[in-house]
Each structure stands twice: as structure tokens, then as C-alpha cells.
Amino acid sequence: MMFTAAMTLLLLLAGLLQSLFPPLVWLGQAKAPVLMALATYYAIAHGRVAMLCVAVVAGLFQDSLSSLPMGFSTVCLSALGLAIQSQRGMWFYETTGTAVMLGFAGGALMTLAIYLLLLSGQEYAPAPAGWVAAKAFGAGFLGALITPAVWMLAAWMERRLDLRGKAEGKTLYGGA
Amino acid sequence: MRERGYLILLALGVAFLIVVNLPATVAHPLRAIVREGLAPYQAWAARALNHADRVVESVGDFDRLRTECDRLRLENESLRTRVRNGASLERRNVELSRLLGRAREAPGHALACEVIARDDGGGWWQSARLDGGVSSGLGNGQAVITADGLVGRTRDVSDGACDVLLLSDRGSRVAVRFVRSGVPGILTGGGLSPAGEPALGVLAPLPPLTIEYADRGADLRTNDLVVTSGLGGVFPPDLPVGMVRRIEFGPSRLYRRVELTPCADLTRLRYVLVLPPYNAARAAAAEPPREEAEP
Numbered sequence: 001m002m003f004t005a006a007m008t009l010l011l012l013l014a015g016l017l018q019s020l021f022p023p024l025v026w027l028g029q030a031k032a033p034v035l036m037a038l039a040t041y042y043a044i045a046h047g048r049v050a051m052l053c054v055a056v057v058a059g060l061f062q063d064s065l066s067s068l069p070m071g072f073s074t075v076c077l078s079a080l081g082l083a084i085q086s087q088r089g090m091w092f093y094e095t096t097g098t099a100v101m102l103g104f105a106g107g108a109l110m111t112l113a114i115y116l117l118l119l120s121g122q123e124y125a126p127a128p129a130g131w132v133a134a135k136a137f138g139a140g141f142l143g144a145l146i147t148p149a150v151w152m153l154a155a156w157m158e159r160r161l162d163l164r165g166k167a168e169g170k171t172l173y174g175g176a
Numbered sequence: 177m178r179e180r181g182y183l184i185l186l187a188l189g190v191a192f193l194i195v196v197n198l199p200a201t202v203a204h205p206l207r208a209i210v211r212e213g214l215a216p217y218q219a220w221a222a223r224a225l226n227h228a229d230r231v232v233e234s235v236g237d238f239d240r241l242r243t244e245c246d247r248l249r250l251e252n253e254s255l256r257t258r259v260r261n262g263a264s265l266e267r268r269n270v271e272l273s274r275l276l277g278r279a280r281e282a283p284g285h286a287l288a289c290e291v292i293a294r295d296d297g298g299g300w301w302q303s304a305r306l307d308g309g310v311s312s313g314l315g316n317g318q319a320v321i322t323a324d325g326l327v328g329r330t331r332d333v334s335d336g337a338c339d340v341l342l343l344s345d346r347g348s349r350v351a352v353r354f355v356r357s358g359v360p361g362i363l364t365g366g367g368l369s370p371a372g373e374p375a376l377g378v379l380a381p382l383p384p385l386t387i388e389y390a391d392r393g394a395d396l397r398t399n400d401l402v403v404t405s406g407l408g409g410v411f412p413p414d415l416p417v418g419m420v421r422r423i424e425f426g427p428s429r430l431y432r433r434v435e436l437t438p439c440a441d442l443t444r445l446r447y448v449l450v451l452p453p454y455n456a457a458r459a460a461a462a463e464p465p466r467e468e469a470e471p
Binding site: 052 | 181184195209217295298
């Protein structure tokens, strides 16, 4: 129960923060991918069920906050979460370095994936390739900055609520 | 326990499929619920940020603040006088209109709204979110302005909030005309920097507001004012849109391409006015034909 409440609170906070962060005008209007950072945290620190729950809800949040068709972000976040979980313990560990790397890769790849989905659905006029590249880089850059902070905050909250032992995570971010 | 896990995964899979294939009739209310849920917090945060911004600006400069306060008092008095005069002029205008026997179209009321968020959640569109929605009488496709000029039009209106597609968005199209020469054109957004800066992205410099395919022989000059033409039925005519900053020939040299600087500062929107829906057909019937300038 407390785990669900904490997850809901983190999702609300991430959605609000993402809507408030100003975009990087010089890098394709890229916005800080706070919801993506939270999804990667649940992918690295918790089981598949929790990760998919967060991916579905975070995706709905992201699409509702923008004009993206419903489901685009859910697909991307779920795929990202599954990819991270498949390599967890082999390539990805709950460390700051991994957070930076996943934040960068996740932000950039999600931007490119959403752009391709937008183009495939004819919802969006094709943008200049340079702009898309700048936007992907900007999202990756902001993801690399924001993801360690989101991981730290989420881990701190779960430790304070004594949820880490009960959850499926195997490692502790930021020390026990 | 393992079976329960599989059942949860199965349920999540079904939920996933439902989300991806949500019909518009369900997606729209869902989107509205999320927006409505977050709108009060966004408004609260926007106000808090504005307050913080003002505090930061004022700290360490109390003298300037006092001078500013005195100046504002004077300005307030002056504005009060002007409002009183304006009300008097409005009354006179109504009386004269009646005397002339002109059937005056009920204009409705422009609604003042506060900007509670800038840009959409992913930065794909140039938009802003307002704290007014269906409950305030707003609908899709209404013109949004500031005191300086046109900002954009409403879209995705829910009960207590709505989005504004800014002029600078790449999907924005506005029918405009040059005030001095009367030449018409279609204004498109460039996408990234709404402040009139020529470079909008590090790798892809794009102009913010452009009129493509302007007549190559037309009399166009820099600093010409461009206003809405009223064609298209979304924007009322004569709303200031931008000033010409550069005129150049297109690649084919058959047309000219005109870059504009927006009249309204699209980067610092705090309060805007949403105009009532523009009924182009009724307006055209009510008004005498406009005399177009000689080309």
C-alpha cells in the first residue's frame, strides 16, 4: 500500500516537474525527461510489474501533458524499461554512472522514437534533421543531468519509508 | 505467488494494449482528467515562480524599487484617468453608433487568462497552457492576444485549462496582410525561438515567423507592420502580428520570403486575452467592404 502511494507521489511530482522545467531553446526545445528518469529508476531498482506500472502511468502522464497521441510515450518507456531490466546486473547497476548513461541514452532514444512515431502517424510535419538531432542531444543531456537526481530522490524516499527491503530491488542507490 | 505475478503481468499487458489503442472518445476525457488534476498545481507553481522571480529582482535594489513604486503610483493615477475617459468615449461611441443606425454586432467579452505552463510536456509543439477552459466559456480555435499583438489560438480545451498553439509553432498558419501595401500572405511559424532570433537551433537555424511566397513585385519594406487579414475564419482582422525584419528572394526567385519579428513577446507570456469566437461570415455581412490599398 505504502509502495503504491510512494510510486503515485513520485509520478505526480515527476509529471509536475517535467511540465515546469523550461525547454532548452538552443537544443531543439528539449525538455528535461523527468518521467523517463523515474521509469528507469523503477526498471533498475524494482521488478517488472512495478516498472511496467510506472511506464504505463508515466507514459499516460507525458502524453496528456503534451499533445502527443495517447500511448506513444507508454510504448517507448515500456520498451526502455524492458531493455534495461534485461541487462540489469550484467551491464546496468544502481550507480551514478549508470544513471548518467541511461539518462543520456534514454532521453536521446526516446526523442528519436517519438519523432519516428509522430512521422509514421502523420501527426507531425517533418522537422529539419539538424533540429531533431539537436533535440535528441538536448534531451539526452538533460536526462544525464536529471536522472541521477531522480534516482537519488526516489531511493531516499523509499529508504525513509522503509520500502527498499520489501520491494524487489537487489541493490541500494546512494548507500544503505 | 508465481501465478499471481503472471496474472499481474497479463493484466498489465492488457492495460498496455488498451492504452495504445485508446479511441479518441476515451483518450480525450483521460487527457482532460490528467490536465485538470495537474492544472491547480501548475498554476500554484507558476505563481510561486513568478513571486520568486520578483523577489530576486527586487532584493538588493530597494532604491530602484521605491522609485519604481512612485512611478507606478503616478502611472496608476494616469491610467485611472484614462480608463474614466475611455468609459466616457465608449458611451459616446455607443450613442453615435445608435444614431447612425448601424446594427452593432454583439462582440462578446474577451477573457483574461493566466499562463500556467510554457510549452507542452515534450517540447514538440510551441504552446502555452492557460488557466481558463470550457467552464469559462472557451472553445477550440479562439484567438489569443496580449496588449502587443497576436499570440496564437486555443486548442485542446478541457474544463478548467486549455492549450494555446503559439504563432511560432511550425504547424501554425495565419492569414495576414501588410498594413502599408495591403499585400496578403500566409504566416507560418519557424518552430524554435519565438523571440525573433534568427537562429532557432544550434544545428538548424530557422526563422521564427515567415511569410513564404510573397509577391515579388509587391511594395514591401522592413519594419512594415503585418496584421491578421480575417480570412480563414479563425482570427479577427487587424490584430497586430509582427514587423518585417528581412525580405529576400526564395530559391526559385519567383517569390519573396519575408521574415517577421512577432509584436507580442512570446517568451514572456504571463497574462493573455482570449477573444470570443470570430464569426467571419457575420463580420463580413455587418461591415462595409474594406478598401484595399493599390498594389
